[in-house]
Amino acid sequence: MWCTDENQGEFFGQESWGKAVYQEITVPGKIVLTDMFADEEGNAAEGMPVTLVTLTFVEHEGKTKLIMRSRFASVEGLQQVMGMGIFQGCASQFYRLDDLLDKLQELW
Incomplete structure (x- = not known):
C-alpha cells in the first residue's frame, strides 16, 4: 500500500505492507481478525x-x-501505532468506504 494522503506528513509516499489473519467470521454479525x-x-x-x-x-x-x-497487547504498542497515525489512517479508510457506498447507492 502506498500512502497517497499528503496530510500524512512524513508517511506520504511511503510503501507499507500488512497482514490480516481472520480468526472468526459469523454471518451476519461479527468478524474477528489479527492485524499486523x-x-x-x-x-x-x-x-x-x-x-x-x-x-x-x-x-x-x-x-x-x-x-x-482494537486490542493491543500493551499500552506501549498502542502508543507506538498512535504515533504512526493509526487514528487518521483508519478514519481515512472509513471516509473512502463512505465514498464507495455513496457511489454504489447511485447505481441502485
Whole structure:
C-alpha cells in the first residue's frame, strides 16, 4: 500500500505492507481478525505491535452500525501505532468506504 494522503506528513509516499489473519467470521454479525505490519512476503514485522480487531455489525434505526474494537497487547504498542497515525489512517479508510457506498447507492 502506498500512502497517497499528503496530510500524512512524513508517511506520504511511503510503501507499507500488512497482514490480516481472520480468526472468526459469523454471518451476519461479527468478524474477528489479527492485524499486523508485515513485509512484502507476508512475514510479521519484528518489533511492531499486533492488533486484535473485532468488527461487530448491529441493526440500528433501520441501518447497519459498525462497531470496531482494537486490542493491543500493551499500552506501549498502542502508543507506538498512535504515533504512526493509526487514528487518521483508519478514519481515512472509513471516509473512502463512505465514498464507495455513496457511489454504489447511485447505481441502485
